[in-house]
Each structure stands twice: as structure tokens, then as C-alpha cells.
Amino acid sequence: MAKGLPKRSEDYSQWYNELVKKADLAEHSSVRGCMVIKPYGFSIWEKMQAALDKMFKDTGHSNAYFPLFVPKNLFEAEEKNAEGFAKECAVVTHYRLKNDPDNKGKLIVDPEAKLEEELVVRPTSEAVIWSTYKNWIQSYRDLPLLINQWANVVRWEMRTRLFLRTAEFLWQEGHTAHSTKGEAIDETKQMLEVYATFAEEFMAMPVLKGVKTESERFAGAEDTYCIEALMQDGKALQAGTSHFLGQNFAKAFDVKFAGKDGKEEYVWGTSWGVSTRLMGALIMAHSDDEGLVLPPKLAPIQVVIVPIFKGEEQLAQVSEVAEKLKKELQALNISVKYDNRDTSSPGWKFAEYELKGVPVRVAIGPRDLENGTLEIARRDTKEKAIFKVEDAVAHINQLMTDIQENIYKRAIDFRADNTTEVETYDEFKKVLDSKGGFVLAHWDGTAETEDKIKEETKATIRCITLDFKEEAGTCMYSGKPSKGKVVFARAY
RNA sequence: CGGGGCGUAGCGCAGUCCGGUUAGCGUACCUGGUUUGGGACCAGGGGGUCGCAGGUUCGAAUCCUGCCGCCCCGACCA
Structure with a gap:
């Protein structure tokens, strides 16, 4: 066993933390919640990027780059999205420092250099991008618009963990615009497939493909598709998301196009992303008490x-x-x-x-x-x-x-060993506490029930899988009718 | 934001309760030599604003006050 590496069976989370550091993947920086990705860790990320980037290009997307800062008025344009992220935004309020007159050698924020319009550090780029798309899109000939960007984003998380949840992280975000709803939905699903293929073929990590429930959905989306992976400690990890945005952002940013018939219509949007969180997934999917186990394709x-x-x-x-x-x-x-x-x-x-x-x-x-x-x-x-x-x-x-x-x-x-179908709530709780993993159970489809279950067991609905089979039953919690079993788990 | 912990050499820590040689140990590092089939050994050596700022004291890593930072556990989240 590796020197100083805790055993997974004794303390999984400490094992993870130590492994990340000892394998030279990343370390904590002097900034709260932020990490330094070290050369060895970064080269794994680069391999992920290279593979994904090729897949994006092969499906017709081009890379571009949009700014880090989002003027507050743009940010708030799509209300639901703004609301969803408001609690975790870093905000730039000043543009200058000056010498502290009372404290030689120190700097203070210059109160005279207050910005009239505060800048939000992007937690995601829909706002900037859609405000730009407004200028790029006039007619159906400009569509579809298939753009991806590799970038950093900031979400002021209260509790952070290397790779799994950091205040700043690296990711890619695809943002596409389409002339029809159907095409946008196809794009959303296509990119979910790309993610699933990447996870399985490159990361050697099987994933469930599914749709999020309303309460887990991306703020501002009509539908959020996701891939969910299972970690060795029996907890689930959302490894990627692909959102069908409907016309929400088009309406918020007034992005219309003229169709062949000359009529103006709002465009349909998607966005999709995976982040450095995949590094955490990769680590927890395969590694052992001796250290990392990397798939050859990403080593x-x-x-x-x-x-x-x-x-x-x-x-x-x-x-x-x-x-x-x-x-x-x-x-x-x-x-x-x-x-x-x-x-x-x-x-x-x-x-x-x-x-x-x-x-x-x-x-x-x-x-x-x-x-x-x-x-x-x-x-x-x-x-x-x-x-x-x-x-x-x-x-x-x-x-x-x-x-x-x-x-x-x-x-x-x-x-397979850690996926369990249950019929009753008692059984459900027992499985969660004994082995964890994915637990399939009937659910009545209401947010109330979902919340109650979450409150009582800490388990959330990871997704309704794409291969969801209709099967009449009764909700394990409320006893109300259910259309089929959904996937629950405790999650990262 | 609550609860806990920590801050002493690159890293990991002891010393702090109960103030008192020149601040110590492991590891890493440097030099020389012997080694090398699963984290080698011997000898020598370098490296410290003891988180920061005040205070108490003849004397502070140690006591007091204030501050800063990070980590862990919860609430919130990809």
C-alpha cells in the first residue's frame, strides 16, 4: 500500500483528498476554495480536452471565446437563470486600487473607482453569449449556430473539494441556436450522447443517461439531460449536462430570425458542459489503495x-x-x-x-x-x-x-452490483444505508415527494433514464400512482 | 452562515496545558561513499519573520487581546 495513503474502506473521502495531492494532480491554493492544477493533473485534463474537442468538431461545432465578466443588467435578463446563480456570484465593483494613506506599503480599494454597472464574474456564459448571438443571427441562413468555448467559471461555493467542487473551475460550454424546436432537442440529445461516449470510451466509466426532474434542472432550461456515474463509495456523480433551453434565452435577449417565409421567430437554444469535475470522477471510478488507476486513453x-x-x-x-x-x-x-x-x-x-x-x-x-x-x-x-x-x-x-x-x-x-430495485420506502432506506449505489424506485412525479425523500434520506433523484420503462406502480413514499421507476442516489 | 480543527524548515508533525539553554523530530534537499529485481544504508551538511499585529513579562512558539488564512463537518450547489 502506498505510503501515507489512507485506505478507501477506512475513510473514502480522506483517501480521495490525499490521492489528489500525492499523485500530483492538484493542491489547494492560497485562495479559498480554489485549486492549483499541477502539471500531471493538468495533462490528464488536456487529454480529456483533446478527445472532447475533437468530438465537438466532428459534430460541427467551432470554438470561440467570450468574456469573463458579465454586466449585471445582462446577467439578470433571463430571470430564472439569474435567480438560480445569484447566491453564488463573485462581483466586481471597483476597477482600481490605491496606496493606503494610513498603512504604508498596503493597498486599498479606491472608493472613487466604483463601477457604475457591476460586473458579475461568469458562473456560466449564457447571458454574454446570447447577447452576442442577437447580433449574429438575423435569418435562418445564420442557423444553426454551433459554438463551444473552453473557459473558467466561478461559483462561490460554500463548501469545496478538489476537482469535485471548486470556486473556480475549468470547463467547456457549448451554446447553440437553432431554427426549430426539434433540431434543438436533437442537438441536446446528441451532445449527451457525445458525453456518454466520451465517459465510456475514454474514461472507461459507465454512465446512466437521463433527464433531470424539475428541481434538479438547470435554471433557465426547459429540460436538463445528464450523465450520471457511480463512484466506488456508492455515491452518484453528475458527470455532464446538456440543456434544452427552449426559447427562454432567445426571448430574454431578443434573438430572432427571419424564416424562409419572412416571418420572425425566436431561435431555439441548447447549452451543454463538462468540467474539471470529470477529473474527480475519473479518480473515484477506478483508483485503489495503491493510488490512481488511469485508463490508457487518458494516461x-x-x-x-x-x-x-x-x-x-x-x-x-x-x-x-x-x-x-x-x-x-x-x-x-x-x-x-x-x-x-x-x-x-x-x-x-x-x-x-x-x-x-x-x-x-x-x-x-x-x-x-x-x-x-x-x-x-x-x-x-x-x-x-x-x-x-x-x-x-x-x-x-x-x-x-x-x-x-x-x-x-x-x-x-x-x-450492476450496486444498482438495486426496491418497492417500499423501508427497503429504500435500508439499501441506501447499507450499500448505497443507484436505487430504482417508484415516484409519484411530484416535487413535494422528491423534497421529502431528500430531506429524510439525503438521496436525490439522479435522473429519469432515457430507457425508462413505463410500468404502472405506486410511489414508495406517497402511495400515489407512478408511471415507472426512477433512479435515486446520494450524490456528490 | 453555524460547529470543529489547524497555522512551527519544501512536506508531515512534536513542543503550547504548566513561559526559561542555541526550537526539535521524521521525511525531502545538498556532499561523499556503499547500494539498486518492491518506497536502500552510513557519515557529514544547509535550510525557521514559530500565520499577522498589539500587549503582559527580566524573558513569549508557549500567557492575554484583536485580526488573517486554510481545512474538515453541516445548511446550499455542477
Whole structure:
């Protein structure tokens, strides 16, 4: 077990916190609730970005960038949205500092430099973007408008956790405008599919696709679609959302287009986003008491080669084999690190790369040189085996696929084991307290019932899944009629 | 915003209750040597505004007052 890393079974949340820090993903900054994403953590995020960005481009979207600041009058234009975020907005009220006359060397806010119109630091960009779209859209020929931006946003959260909820976070937000309702809904669903595909194929993390209930819906949206993942501690995590905005923002910002018939109509909108929260999801979906377990497709280093040697001469001999292997793997587009530092021992390196989740480790030592072999270890199962040097490349290449599939399968099995259907409220509570996970139960469709359940059990309705099957029943809480079972869980 | 905790070397901590050598330990770092198939060892060395500001005292990391910051637990949320 990794030095100083708490066990998941003893304290899951401490395990998470420590892992994030020890694996060099991120650390707390001197600013409350904000984090520094460290190079290793950031390179995972970059890999996520690259994969997602390609998927966005492949579905016809273009990137753009809109400002960080939102004038208050713009921000409040869409009332529901403004209301929803009002409690957690950072606001810029002044534009200048000056020397403190009473305290040499210190600065104070210059009271004379008060802004007439306060600027809200964006908690999301609908307001700025829709006020811009007003100028970009005149006719049906300008539609659809398919824009994404990679940006930071600020939400003044009361309680924060590295990656899972920070006051400032990085994300992408797609904002599209369409001429018909149907097209906008299709876009909303398409992007949900993109997210689900990304989660499953790249993060190796199975997700439920569904629709949020009214109380969980994005403020200002008609419908919020989401992907929900299950973490190893049995809590659910919303990993991405895609919103059908109807004409709400178009009306708030007066974005109309002339149709072929010359009639003016409001455009239909969508917005969708995933954030650095995905880092938290990735960590909690696969990692173990030894450290991170990264899917090969997102691992900054896919293969690490550790030489075992005495003296420079031996290192040179080992290096010959190692460098050759490295080149051959790189030719297959596999990222390889050859760690030939003589400043730490092989054992130390083994532990270190396990902590960091490197999928495959190769060790080459004098014994191997004699036998023409090397040792290959996989992070997900901790299996080690000796291979002929000439078989290594093919085997490692195969491992990239195998590990990706194995951890995905493991996560699917875990989710299956932790998804429970219940009929009664007693059963519901028992499952929540014993194993957690997704709990499927009948619900009468009212916000009141949902609230009561949340209050009493801390579980929320994660979503009504897209493959929701109609099945008459009675609500486990109120006994009123229900159309089918929805997914409950305690969530992050 | 409530409750709790913490702030002493890069990191992790002891020392604070009960004031008193030159502020200590582990780890990391530097030098030299021996090592290296699962977090090596020996020897030597460098590194501190004890969170900040006042106060009490012959003397403050330690006591008093005020402030600041961060973390954790709750209410709110992606």
C-alpha cells in the first residue's frame, strides 16, 4: 500500500483528498476554495480536452471565446437563470486600487473607482453569449449556430473539494441556436450522447443517461439531460449536462430570425458542459489503495520503463534495450517514459508510478539482459510477467486495449452490483444505508415527494433514464400512482 | 452562515496545558561513499519573520487581546 495513503474502506473521502495531492494532480491554493492544477493533473485534463474537442468538431461545432465578466443588467435578463446563480456570484465593483494613506506599503480599494454597472464574474456564459448571438443571427441562413468555448467559471461555493467542487473551475460550454424546436432537442440529445461516449470510451466509466426532474434542472432550461456515474463509495456523480433551453434565452435577449417565409421567430437554444469535475470522477471510478488507476486513453504516461542496474556500465546496457523499446512503442503512438534517474531506487519508482496510475510498467535488469527478457506489470490487476524482448511491443500494445476494457468492465460490474430495485420506502432506506449505489424506485412525479425523500434520506433523484420503462406502480413514499421507476442516489 | 480543527524548515508533525539553554523530530534537499529485481544504508551538511499585529513579562512558539488564512463537518450547489 502506498505510503501515507489512507485506505478507501477506512475513510473514502480522506483517501480521495490525499490521492489528489500525492499523485500530483492538484493542491489547494492560497485562495479559498480554489485549486492549483499541477502539471500531471493538468495533462490528464488536456487529454480529456483533446478527445472532447475533437468530438465537438466532428459534430460541427467551432470554438470561440467570450468574456469573463458579465454586466449585471445582462446577467439578470433571463430571470430564472439569474435567480438560480445569484447566491453564488463573485462581483466586481471597483476597477482600481490605491496606496493606503494610513498603512504604508498596503493597498486599498479606491472608493472613487466604483463601477457604475457591476460586473458579475461568469458562473456560466449564457447571458454574454446570447447577447452576442442577437447580433449574429438575423435569418435562418445564420442557423444553426454551433459554438463551444473552453473557459473558467466561478461559483462561490460554500463548501469545496478538489476537482469535485471548486470556486473556480475549468470547463467547456457549448451554446447553440437553432431554427426549430426539434433540431434543438436533437442537438441536446446528441451532445449527451457525445458525453456518454466520451465517459465510456475514454474514461472507461459507465454512465446512466437521463433527464433531470424539475428541481434538479438547470435554471433557465426547459429540460436538463445528464450523465450520471457511480463512484466506488456508492455515491452518484453528475458527470455532464446538456440543456434544452427552449426559447427562454432567445426571448430574454431578443434573438430572432427571419424564416424562409419572412416571418420572425425566436431561435431555439441548447447549452451543454463538462468540467474539471470529470477529473474527480475519473479518480473515484477506478483508483485503489495503491493510488490512481488511469485508463490508457487518458494516461499522460502510458508506459514507464524502469531500469535496474548497478553502475553506469550496466545502465548503459539496460538503456540500449530500453531506448529501443521506447522508440518502437512511440512509433505505435504510445507515450513512454524511460525513467533512468539514478537518484531513486527501482522500488521507489515502482511505488511512485503506481501512485500515479501509469497503466503499464516495464522493468529491465541484468537478469533480463542475460535472458533476453523483461518484466511487464499492469496497473489495473497488479499482474507481473516475464516476456521475451521481441514479444514486448505487441504485448504492451495489446495491454493498452485490455486495460482500458478491463477497468471499464470492472466499473460496469460494480455498478450492476450496486444498482438495486426496491418497492417500499423501508427497503429504500435500508439499501441506501447499507450499500448505497443507484436505487430504482417508484415516484409519484411530484416535487413535494422528491423534497421529502431528500430531506429524510439525503438521496436525490439522479435522473429519469432515457430507457425508462413505463410500468404502472405506486410511489414508495406517497402511495400515489407512478408511471415507472426512477433512479435515486446520494450524490456528490 | 453555524460547529470543529489547524497555522512551527519544501512536506508531515512534536513542543503550547504548566513561559526559561542555541526550537526539535521524521521525511525531502545538498556532499561523499556503499547500494539498486518492491518506497536502500552510513557519515557529514544547509535550510525557521514559530500565520499577522498589539500587549503582559527580566524573558513569549508557549500567557492575554484583536485580526488573517486554510481545512474538515453541516445548511446550499455542477
